[in-house]
Each structure stands twice: as structure tokens, then as C-alpha cells.
Amino acid sequence: MSGRVVATLRRVGLSLLGPAIAVAVAMAISAVVIALIGEDPLEALEVMVDLGETPRAEVQSIVVIFNRAIPLFLSGLAVSIAFRMGLFNIGVEGQYRLATLVAAAAGAAVVLPAPLHVLFVIVVAMAVGAGWAGIAAVLKVTRGVSEVISSIMLNAIALGLAAYLVVGPFRGSAETASIVSTTPLPESAHVPPLTGLLTGLGLAEPRSELFGFLVIALVVGVLVAVLLARTRFGFDLRATGLSPSAASASGVNARTMTVKAMLLSGAVAGLVGLPQLLGSTYVYSTEFTAGLGFTGIAVALLGRNNPLGIAVAALLFAFLDRAALPLQSIDIPSSVVTIIQGTIVLSVVIANEVARRLARRSAEREAAAVTGAPPDPGSGSAPGNGPDGTQRVGATLPETTEPRA
Amino acid sequence: MRGARMGKTGLRATALLLAGSLALVGCASDDDGGDDGGNGGGDGELRIGLAYDAVGRGDRSFNDSAYAGAQAAVDQLGGEVQEFTPNEDGSDRAEGLANLAEQGYNPVIAVGFAYDETIAEVAADFPDTTFAQVDGANELPDGTSKGDNVTGLLFAEEEGSFLAGVAAALKSPTGHIGFIGGVESPLIQKFEAGYVAGATAVNPAIRIDVQYISPAGDFSGFNAPDRAEDLADVMYGDGAEVVFHAAGGSGTGVFAAAVTAGKLAIGVDSDQYNTVDDEAQKAVIMTSMLKRVDNAVEAFITEFEAGDVQGGTDVLNDLSTEGIALSTTGGQIDDIQTQIADYTQQIVDGEIEIPTTP
Numbered sequence: 001m002s003g004r005v006v007a008t009l010r011r012v013g014l015s016l017l018g019p020a021i022a023v024a025v026a027m028a029i030s031a032v033v034i035a036l037i038g039e040d041p042l043e044a045l046e047v048m049v050d051l052g053e054t055p056r057a058e059v060q061s062i063v064v065i066f067n068r069a070i071p072l073f074l075s076g077l078a079v080s081i082a083f084r085m086g087l088f089n090i091g092v093e094g095q096y097r098l099a100t101l102v103a104a105a106a107g108a109a110v111v112l113p114a115p116l117h118v119l120f121v122i123v124v125a126m127a128v129g130a131g132w133a134g135i136a137a138v139l140k141v142t143r144g145v146s147e148v149i150s151s152i153m154l155n156a157i158a159l160g161l162a163a164y165l166v167v168g169p170f171r172g173s174a175e176t177a178s179i180v181s182t183t184p185l186p187e188s189a190h191v192p193p194l195t196g197l198l199t200g201l202g203l204a205e206p207r208s209e210l211f212g213f214l215v216i217a218l219v220v221g222v223l224v225a226v227l228l229a230r231t232r233f234g235f236d237l238r239a240t241g242l243s244p245s246a247a248s249a250s251g252v253n254a255r256t257m258t259v260k261a262m263l264l265s266g267a268v269a270g271l272v273g274l275p276q277l278l279g280s281t282y283v284y285s286t287e288f289t290a291g292l293g294f295t296g297i298a299v300a301l302l303g304r305n306n307p308l309g310i311a312v313a314a315l316l317f318a319f320l321d322r323a324a325l326p327l328q329s330i331d332i333p334s335s336v337v338t339i340i341q342g343t344i345v346l347s348v349v350i351a352n353e354v355a356r357r358l359a360r361r362s363a364e365r366e367a368a369a370v371t372g373a374p375p376d377p378g379s380g381s382a383p384g385n386g387p388d389g390t391q392r393v394g395a396t397l398p399e400t401t402e403p404r405a
Numbered sequence: 406m407r408g409a410r411m412g413k414t415g416l417r418a419t420a421l422l423l424a425g426s427l428a429l430v431g432c433a434s435d436d437d438g439g440d441d442g443g444n445g446g447g448d449g450e451l452r453i454g455l456a457y458d459a460v461g462r463g464d465r466s467f468n469d470s471a472y473a474g475a476q477a478a479v480d481q482l483g484g485e486v487q488e489f490t491p492n493e494d495g496s497d498r499a500e501g502l503a504n505l506a507e508q509g510y511n512p513v514i515a516v517g518f519a520y521d522e523t524i525a526e527v528a529a530d531f532p533d534t535t536f537a538q539v540d541g542a543n544e545l546p547d548g549t550s551k552g553d554n555v556t557g558l559l560f561a562e563e564e565g566s567f568l569a570g571v572a573a574a575l576k577s578p579t580g581h582i583g584f585i586g587g588v589e590s591p592l593i594q595k596f597e598a599g600y601v602a603g604a605t606a607v608n609p610a611i612r613i614d615v616q617y618i619s620p621a622g623d624f625s626g627f628n629a630p631d632r633a634e635d636l637a638d639v640m641y642g643d644g645a646e647v648v649f650h651a652a653g654g655s656g657t658g659v660f661a662a663a664v665t666a667g668k669l670a671i672g673v674d675s676d677q678y679n680t681v682d683d684e685a686q687k688a689v690i691m692t693s694m695l696k697r698v699d700n701a702v703e704a705f706i707t708e709f710e711a712g713d714v715q716g717g718t719d720v721l722n723d724l725s726t727e728g729i730a731l732s733t734t735g736g737q738i739d740d741i742q743t744q745i746a747d748y749t750q751q752i753v754d755g756e757i758e759i760p761t762t763p
Contacts, residue, residue, distance in 0.1 A: 159623050179519070288622070290622075291493060321496075334492060
């Protein structure tokens with residue numbers, strides 16, 4: 001009994017090694033970069049973790065971090081659903097841009113009571129996102145077109161289409177306006193902010209509003225987690241991701257699963273722009289935040305395709321993004337943050353692989369000690385699992401973690 | 406068997422990664438001790454906050470020009486400039502602007518129309534701070550004001566572009582010129598409209614090829630010299646003799662194409678004859694349509710320091726204030742100065758109405 005506890009502890013320790021090495025390596029590389037440009041890395045760290053001098057400034061920083069993390073979480077979630085199935089949905093970018101635009105225009109065109117209006121916008125956005133992702137799915141199952149290629153191409157088309165639509169038929173802004181946008185959504189389509197919740201908790205009132213979409217994002221996160229971990233559909237999806245041939249042999253229709261996974265991924269992608277649309281801008285414009293779909297790929301990778309992990313990864317990215325502001329006050333360019341984010345993702349991916357190999361070796365030694373058999377010479381290079389992030393398109397995914405109860 | 410164990414390890418690793426990252430974030434939020442000090446402000450010294458458009462300083466164009474203006478003001482009046490560059494997707498513009506105001510920088514100058522959406526709400530939060538926005542009017546498109554503490558620093562781009570069109574038409578014996586815009590947005594269309602009007606005023610039968618690098622909403626067109634070069638190559642190949650670009654950082658691609666074709670190009674915003682390093686490119690830059698963001702920024706800061714800023718209004722920089730002009734460095738338009746001066750006079754006198762949309 002105690003032997004098992006020790007073994008578990010060792011395994012836990014070894015697993016902890018991954019993220020620990022990753023964070024240490026990322027910190028070290030970033031420190032070198034900061035030192036190379038002639039600034040003090042320690043001062044930089046101090047500034048980054050300082051959320052503000054007054055309680056109000058601190059709460060404001062937290063609101064900024066959460067407001068940034070919510071879309072990143074949704075984006076990472078969308079990418080991860082496809083990842084789990086072995087599909088690389090790079091098209092989240094195009095899916096959310098187009099979905100947000102159409103939802104903004106459709107939402108402004110209808111008159112509905114408040115909760116229904118919000119629901120209507122959400123449904124439209126999810127449908128458009130799913131539909132756009134569905135094109136890549138259909139191309140893959142009917143013509144064998146790699147979803148990597150088609151979703152990249154569809155991104156370009158979505159951007160062009162969105163530009164045409166917002167300047168053309170969906171234009172709601174005045175001819176003279178520098179920023180072209182849709183007609184603003186009426187009050188009934190606004191998602192009320194959660195700022196009251198913060199002040200209710202006895203915190204100082206921040207300058208900005210906390211997106212009410214946080215609640216919806218959490219619900220979506222839980223739903224996706226349950227769907228993937230607890231349902232037949234989720235099992236089939238993960239099984240197909242781990243081994244398409246094995247899943248196929250056990251009666252899973254790989255084609256149907258591909259289409260379903262892409263549709264689901266696209267539907268979640270459709271939500272990415274909504275926290276901002278329904279919580280602050282109320283219009284889709286030519287200045288609408290772009291690039292969330294690409295950052296989502298890094299977030300999904302960092303969160304190892306697990307909804308909880310993605311939430312933490314999104315928060316970490318948002319935390320680093322906010323740090324770009326105070327860093328500039330001490331004359332460190334904001335691109336340092338981009339470097340930190342990049343090195344963290346790389347280090348996590350590499351460190352996970354190192355930790356996994358160590359854990360494996362340890363487990364094998366243990367098994368060898370029990371059975372007296374020599375350790376498996378083929379250790380450390382398990383097939384069908386490439387946590388180094390190298391994509392073997394359509395066959396494996398970077399990291400398929402098995403969420404278990 | 407192996408798969409199952411792998412899965413378990415994977416799960417544990419994930420859980421621990423989460424725990425580790427949570428701890429990291431946790432530490433971060435808990436540590437609020439760091440007292441920076443020295444940022445108090447309020448000692449009467451001029452402290453300017455400068456919030457850039459995407460990319461930030463080093464664009465050899467718009468942002469650099471704004472910085473030059475702020476720096477010139479500081480050289481005259483003393484004080485300091487604190488800069489802010491938004492992140493890649495521009496999502497932290499509001500927060501960056503608010504941060505400058507919160508730290509006591511005053512005035513706070515936002516560069517670019519992209520701040521339209523954010524400056525109004527930030528200005529309302531900081532009524533005691535004086536704001537200015539380059540390329541953004543005080544009035545929002547829906548007719549409401551951005552606030553009494555916001556001054557719009559506007560430019561009559563169509564006037565300078567009109568003169569660029571005049572110069573291009575005069576330098577094109579065959580009557581074939583081109584225009585390359587960075588992003589097909591209302592601001593850049595203003596350049597196009599003025600350019601076309603100027604060229605047709607000189608030569609009503611002139612052929613003008615118009616191309617944009619990226620559609621509205623996709624800002625890559627301001628930073629894509631390769632695509633600009635492709636477009637310009639085609640234009641010169643078709644017989645265009647002068648190409649005017651309003652494409653920010655993509656402009657170097659147009660100059661490169663002009664060098665290859667042995668034809669002429671017109672720069673934008675700053676005197677690009679001075680911003681390019683390559684002698685061959687200097688030779689093809691016939692003139693540049695100057696948009697003196699530096700002068701506008703410097704003038705605003707000087708006025709602020711003198712206590713003369715009214716707020717709630719716009720300052721229009723045009724040909725009459727010399728906020729807009731054509732550069733003459735390199736001497737390639739010296740021979741047509743009479744005609745250009747003539748058109749300038751007509752514009753200043755209001756005899757020529759220049760459209761702002763194509």
C-alpha cells in the first residue's frame with residue numbers, strides 16, 4: 001500500500017517537473033532578452049506582478065485580465081475540440097470574425113425582448129461559426145482536403161468577405177466615419193456586466209466593466225468538458241483522435257465524427273468575439289479585435305487541450321498581456337511580452353515531453369522491480385503521441401490528455 | 406496497456422501543470438507590494454503621454470512623426486514623453502490610454518483614428534486630463550462629442566493628395582498614373598479621392614490605376630512591402646509613369662518597383678526622400694505628400710503649456726497652415742513649382758472643391 005503511495009508521489013513529483021522546468025526556462029530566456037536590451041530583469045518581474053498601487057487599480061487590473069482571458073479561453077476551447085479529434089482547426093480566426101459580424105448585423109436587425117435577443121445573437125454566431133468550419137469538414141471527408149490548408153484559405157476568404165459585408169450591406173456607420181461598423185445592437189442585446197458582483201464582494205469599483213459573458217463562457221466550458229469526458233460522443237471523438245483505425249474498427253464512423261467535431265469547434269469559435277460585442281463595443285467594426293483565433297492555438301497547446309487547463313492558460317496569457325502596459329512605463333518594449341508568451345508555450349511543450357519520458361522510465365523501473373523483468377528498451381518514444389507539437393496532420397495531435405474522473 | 410498508462414500520466418501532468426500555472430498566477434496577484442515611487446507627478450513639469458497607433462515608434466512614418474513633434478516640444482519646454490504602443494491586436498488601447506492618464510501624464514495624445522472608439526470613454530473617466538487625437542475629430546460619427554477635454558488634430562489629406570495628383574499628371578507625358586492604398590478604409594480613400602481629382606484637373610483624359618493592398622478591417626496592407634511591390638510592378642508594367650502610395654510601411658515596396666521599372670513614385674506622410682537609405686530609391690521619389698503630424702503635435706503641446714487649449718474642438722491642418730504640403734527634397738518637382746503654387750492658391754482660396762470620397 002505505502003509503496004503505491006510513494007510511487008504516486010514520485011509520479012506527481014515528476015509531472016510537476018514539466019511545468020516547473022517550463023516556467024523556469026521561459027523566465028530565464030525572457031530575463032536574458034531583457035538584459036540584452038539593457039534593462040533590469042528583476043525590475044521587470046516586479047513591475048509585471050504589481051497589479052496597481054490602489055485597491056481600485058488592482059481590481060481594474062483583474063478586470064482587464066479577465067476580459068482578455070474570456071475570448072482567449074473560448075478560442076482555445078474551440079481549437080482544442082478539433083485537436084482532440086486529431087484535427088487542426090486553424091480557421092478559428094475566420095470563423096469568429098465572420099460569426100461576430102453576421103451576429104452583430106442580425107442582432108441589430110431584429111427586435112426581441114432582452115434574454116431572447118442575447119440568445120438570438122449567440123445562436124446566430126454559433127451557427128455561422130459552425131457553418132464556416134463545416135466547409136473545411138466537408139472538403140476533408142468528401143475530397144480529402146487537409147483541414148489545415150482549407151481552414152487557412154477559408155481564413156483569408158472570411159476576412160475578405162467580412163470586409164466586404166461591413167463596408168457594404170451591413171454598414172451601419174456614417175459615410176464619414178473613419179471606422180466602418182455595423183449598426184449598434186439595441187439595449188436588449190447587451191449582456192449586463194458583472195461589476196456589481198465584484199463590488200458586492202467588497203472589492204473596489206474598477207474603471208472598466210467585467211464582461212457578463214464570463215458566465216456564459218464558464219457554462220460553455222463545463223458543457224464541453226462534460227461532453228468530451230462523459231458522453232459516448234466524446235469517447236468516440238477522443239478515440240478517433242488517438243487512433244482513427246482502431247476507432248473505425250470498433251464501429252465509429254470517422255467521417256461523421258470529423259464533420260461533427262469541426263461543427264462543434266466552429267460553433268464554439270463563433271462565440272469568441274461575443275464577450276466584446278455584447279459587453280463593450282456593441283458593433284462589429286473594421287477595428288474589431290483580430291488575431292484571437294491564432295492566439296487560441298497557443299492557448300490550447302499550453303492548456304493541453306483540457307478545458308480547465310485552457311482556462312488557466314488563457315488567464316496566464318491575459319496576465320502577461322496586461323503586463324505589457326506597466327513594462328512600457330519602465331521603457332521595456334511590449335514585444336518582450338510576446339517573447340515571454342512564445343517561450344512559455346515552447347518550454348511547456350518541450351518540458352512536458354521531458355517529464356513524460358522521465359515518468360515513463362520511472363514507472364518502467366518500478367514495474368521491472370516488481371516483475372523482475374528488464375525495462376522495455378523502447379521506452380521514451382511512444383507512438384501516436386507527439387507532445388513536441390509537431391503536427392502529423394490528420395493522424396495525431398500534439399497532446400491528447402485523457403481526462404478521467 | 407501502454408496507452409492507458411500514458412493517459413494516466415498525461416492526466417496527472419495536465420493537472421499539475423494547471424496547479425503550477427495557477428500558483429504562478431496566484432503569486433502574481435498576491436504580490437502588490439512593489440512600490441514604484443517617483444511616478445507621483447504634479448510638480449508642474451510637462452509630462453506628455455503619447456499613445457501610438459499599431460506597430461509604434463520606428464515606423465518611419467506616422468508614429469515617428471508624432472514622436473518627433475512631442476520631442477521637439479520637450480526640447481523647447483522641458484519635461485518628458487512617456488510612450489505607449491498597443492499590443493498586436495490593439496485590444497489594450499483603452500487600457501493603455503487610461504494608464505497614461507492615471508499616472509498623471511497630461512496632455513495625453515493618441516495617434517490614429519483607431520482610438521476613436523476608446524478615447525471618448527477614457528476622456529470621460531479622466532476629466533482633468535487634456536487629450537488630443539491625431540486623425541480623429543472631437544465629434545464621433547454619431548454626432549456626439551468625445552468630451553470637452555478632447556481636441557481633434559485633423560489633416561486635409563485630400564488637399565495634399567490633390568497636389569500629388571497634379572504633380573503626377575504633369576510628370577506623365579503619356580497620361581497614365583497609379584495609386585496604391587494600404588487599406589481600403591475611409592481615411593485612405595480620402596487620399597485616393599484627392600489624388601484623382603488633382604490629376605484629372607490637369608489632364609481630364611488621364612488614366613489612373615487604383616489598387617488597395619488589403620480590404621477594410623485587415624490592416625496588413627500598411628505593412629506589406631512585398632505585396633505593394635507586386636501591385637506596383639503590374640502598374641508600371643502596364644505603362645503607369647508615376648505611382649502615389651498611401652500605404653505606410655508598404656511604401657518601400659512601391660519604391661523598389663519604381664527602381665526596377667526606372668519610373669517615379671510619390672511618398673506619403675513624411676519626407677520619404679529622407680527616410681529611405683537606398684540612393685537608388687531616393688532617385689525615384691519625385692516628391693512626398695507631407696502630413697506634418699510633428700508640427701500639429703508640437704503646436705498642441707505648446708498651446709497646452711501656455712494654457713491656450715480650449716478642448717472640445719478640432720484643429721484642422723491643411724495647405725493654408727502648412728500642416729499639409731508637398732516636399733521638394735531632391736529637386737524633381739522644381740520645374741513644376743509654378744503650377745503647384747497656382748493650384749495651392751486656388752485650394753486655399755476655396756476656388757477648388759476637393760472630394761473626400763472616391
